[in-house]
Amino acid sequence: MKEKILLAHGSGGKLSHDLIREVFLPAFDNKFLRELTDSAVFNRQGSRWAFTTDSYVIRPLFFPGGDIGKLAVSGTINDLAVMGAKPIFLSCSLIIEEGLSLSTLKRVISSMRQTADDAGVEIITGDTKVVEHGSADGLFINTSGIGLLSTKSETSSPRIKAGDKIIINGSIGDHSIATLSGREEFDFRTQVKSDCAPLNDLIGKVLSQSSGVKLMRDPTRGGVATILNEMAMEQEFGIELWEERVPIKQETIAISEMLGFDPLYLANEGKVIFIVEDEEAKKVIKILRSHPLGKQSEIIGRVILEPRGKVYLRTCIGTTRVLDMLSGDQLPRIC
């Protein structure tokens, strides 16, 4: 392992996984953390709870389609929702660089409140720290969240098996492209807006109308490619991804080519990947497409028996290749 922390340790890719497996898991060893899911799930007093945390360090603070406040509320809600939990309460802890304008802070806080209201969650506890000018970059936000799972969901979902379908609720890469367009060092204009949004309502509708969902993850840092790898890793199945079926905007393709990014590794902040029972896939697509955040939903792949633990990409020209998780750091400070 490297002797110093690199930007890539925070990218969600290979080095992030190394850090978790070599530093955090051995130290904080317990059955909850070992699951490495988006939220920890625990039972207490006859109820089933999810608990999660995320710090947001995105640059710039405001970007087309959102801002760090909307992101901080949406991201933590989504980490609860993909575990099947109904998000209830959030915390909000700010690290502010001395000199931040009060009007900027107010805009961010107002955006957090709006997003929380829209999603039906309450921000009930908080903290503020201020560090000297030069010791942070404007504003960092941590939100932690608590959600409730139905005790029904305790019965483990049916086993994932070959033939199950992979579904996503819309176009990939929007968040990364929109964020980059807001950075001084990148000189391009785009109509693409961040997809940043709370997904609890969308996911709730799917779960209440179909029993076919076996697993959900949100493809944030590391993108669709990395999250599919996490879903397949150490499992008794593999995943085949169909490139031509993955929804993506033409502008995202063009900008990615220009900047040398692979869109499959771009972060999303309003997307969820479902593994769904084959027989239920069309129904789930129909439910998703009836929701404002799922209009471009598509079946983008399937579960395969071999090679297990890996993700195969079937490209538009018909070839297949192994799709690895992100190695190195494609885009720092995207969330």
Added chain:
Amino acid sequence: MKEKILLAHGSGGKLSHDLIREVFLPAFDNKFLRELTDSAVFNRQGSRWAFTTDSYVIRPLFFPGGDIGKLAVSGTINDLAVMGAKPIFLSCSLIIEEGLSLSTLKRVISSMRQTADDAGVEIITGDTKVVEHGSADGLFINTSGIGLLSTKSETSSPRIKAGDKIIINGSIGDHSIATLSGREEFDFRTQVKSDCAPLNDLIGKVLSQSSGVKLMRDPTRGGVATILNEMAMEQEFGIELWEERVPIKQETIAISEMLGFDPLYLANEGKVIFIVEDEEAKKVIKILRSHPLGKQSEIIGRVILEPRGKVYLRTCIGTTRVLDMLSGDQLPRIC
């Protein structure tokens, strides 16, 4: 209000209060936050929970008696414990500056684990972000925590009344003095170590053996003076603090005089202030002194009827004066 965020907005004193009342409360308005307690308390599914969050930005990362990891676990445990909750689970979210040595990170994580083990809590979910060199200062840690309250404690504690006693579990200012001694810009040596410690066991023992405790707060940022003001603020009572009874180390007095600090405003990280029924005060002192973290416990004041909402200091020379909450920023980045 100021147009830019100043260090003093994070000091826990007057400007922090302004920020909470003028920005956060109006935006995140709800009954939980409005209490302005160390943790939010809510009822769900027949249980009573406490939820809290804190970000730690202390400089330096290692100081006599502790480090940022021990502090991050202890501080959040204490915010739950002073609400009468039994801390159960913590989250851990890191913001790391690119270039931090892996061995430093491992030392901090190991300290977090040790402190959590000692306190009987588990760290069950986490997040890591890395920002460019120069965009943060080494390492910032957020911990959020969940605790359970007995439903018994739902019956509101007996009303605070004149004659109730103010108790603290030991000497003040140790944490601030120890932290400063670790900073390059201060040129002094001291034997004083930070009091940084999880107080849940100490508080649990008091609550299980005495029913006389009416209110608890931990005098962290802003120190004893500020926290007593928060306890009395907008209440039907005042507080009289007896200077000569406040436990303080000779070295702390000497260093405070040298640096121009008032020890009553120095942050503590292993102290709790109790308001206790007069008849139970001696018993509580006995329980506290039988615990390793309470050997120097003292009754340091009493609740008075007038003037209400204020804190009066009865000085060693017999005069009295109003003791206000911290205004301005005495010591940045102390927690």
